[in-house]
Amino acid sequence: MDKVVVELEERSYPIYFDYEGFDRVGDLIKKHVRSSKTFVITDSNVYPLYFEKIEESLKKSGFDVTHEVIPAGETSKTMEMAQRLLEVAYDSGLLRDSSIIALGGGVVGDIAGFVAATYMRGIDFIQIPTTLLAQVDSSVGGKVAVNLKKGKNIVGAFYQPKMVYIDISVLKTLDKREVLSGLAEVIKYGVIWDFDLFTYIEKNLEDILRLKEESLTHIVKRSCEIKAKIVSLDEKEENLRAILNFGHTIGHAIEALTGYEKYIHGEAVAIGMVYEARLAFNLGYIDEGYLERILNLIKRSGLPADYEGIEKTDMLNAIKLDKKMREGKINFVLPVGFGKVDIVSVKEEDVLKVLK
Numbered sequence: 001m002d003k004v005v006v007e008l009e010e011r012s013y014p015i016y017f018d019y020e021g022f023d024r025v026g027d028l029i030k031k032h033v034r035s036s037k038t039f040v041i042t043d044s045n046v047y048p049l050y051f052e053k054i055e056e057s058l059k060k061s062g063f064d065v066t067h068e069v070i071p072a073g074e075t076s077k078t079m080e081m082a083q084r085l086l087e088v089a090y091d092s093g094l095l096r097d098s099s100i101i102a103l104g105g106g107v108v109g110d111i112a113g114f115v116a117a118t119y120m121r122g123i124d125f126i127q128i129p130t131t132l133l134a135q136v137d138s139s140v141g142g143k144v145a146v147n148l149k150k151g152k153n154i155v156g157a158f159y160q161p162k163m164v165y166i167d168i169s170v171l172k173t174l175d176k177r178e179v180l181s182g183l184a185e186v187i188k189y190g191v192i193w194d195f196d197l198f199t200y201i202e203k204n205l206e207d208i209l210r211l212k213e214e215s216l217t218h219i220v221k222r223s224c225e226i227k228a229k230i231v232s233l234d235e236k237e238e239n240l241r242a243i244l245n246f247g248h249t250i251g252h253a254i255e256a257l258t259g260y261e262k263y264i265h266g267e268a269v270a271i272g273m274v275y276e277a278r279l280a281f282n283l284g285y286i287d288e289g290y291l292e293r294i295l296n297l298i299k300r301s302g303l304p305a306d307y308e309g310i311e312k313t314d315m316l317n318a319i320k321l322d323k324k325m326r327e328g329k330i331n332f333v334l335p336v337g338f339g340k341v342d343i344v345s346v347k348e349e350d351v352l353k354v355l356k
């Protein structure tokens, strides 16, 4: 089976790529965990679609399986929910050598990972991501977290899984809007790292949107390779890993100012990429041709390229509140060439000029 390895010395782990292959998942997981006791955390949308298949495969491989279903959506990513899951883990008799499996999108992955990182000071953790966003981004790299009322992902850890299992066929049941949200992150990898990936998406966009196996497998695998490489070079985001935030500085501000309701994550990132690319153009880092290609690809995909109803000054304040603000300057990840970005300190007045 195809795989990509996240190289982190003794904590290295594989990302497996499969297609309608859930019958193999139990045997694969067995190779990467210490005992047969496992706890599957999933959400209310994913549970009826895929849990039974996974449970069957796990049981066939000798696992003793318990599970818990959390309500689908970001509002489940809380300390209260984590506490409930930790208590279920304890009541089910999970021990230090047991494992937790996250079956779902980024919400499930983040909270299940947080529970795995904290239960008995950390037990084996497996990711089975089921959204495009989780497959290309959140399941790889070990960031796990829950939200506080006042801020997203404030409580968390770096906690790498033992393996990631990606079945691309599960994307068939995903909402179109969620597919596009994940695609925004794939476009991001093209801009920050691999311009061949960017041109591949330009050429194969229709097939990707039709969820054709070959093109989908290509973009998911390439995205995982890129994220794996970046994480292996800078696991704790001391420098290089920050480039993954292209589009996110303005994207996060848009999400926060619209109460996390109007736009889903990838949509806000798409708009953020358009504005940050415009900023790069205004500052002379990229030419107009490249700016147009980024804008056109986002528009052709069906992702939003613009926001409405946010005042310039509110946006600037929200950007300044973001954790990427250091020593009075606003740090942006800006494109500086095809498949290349830099971290640039930008003056407030230049940011204001690009905002509506």
Ligand SMILES: NC(=O)c1ccc[n+]([C@@H]2O[C@H](COP(=O)([O-])OP(=O)(O)OC[C@H]3O[C@@H](n4cnc5c(N)ncnc54)[C@H](O)[C@@H]3O)[C@@H](O)[C@H]2O)c1
Pocket: 043, 044, 045, 046, 049, 072, 073, 074, 077, 104, 105, 106, 107, 108, 110, 130, 131, 132, 133, 134, 137, 138, 139, 140, 141, 142, 143, 144, 152, 153, 170, 171, 172, 173, 174, 175, 178, 181, 265
């Ligand atoms: N840890 C990281 O590095 C990282 C990176 C990016 C985002 N995130 C986090 O990820 C979260 C967003 O993740 P997401 O976009 O996957 O959202 P999500 O987990 O809420 O999933 C989106 C929706 O799709 C449903 N769903 C999932 N898989 C499905 C399938 N195969 N078929 C049908 N429906 C399915 C879910 O139930 C949910 O309703 C946010 O909390 C964000 O903070 C984390």
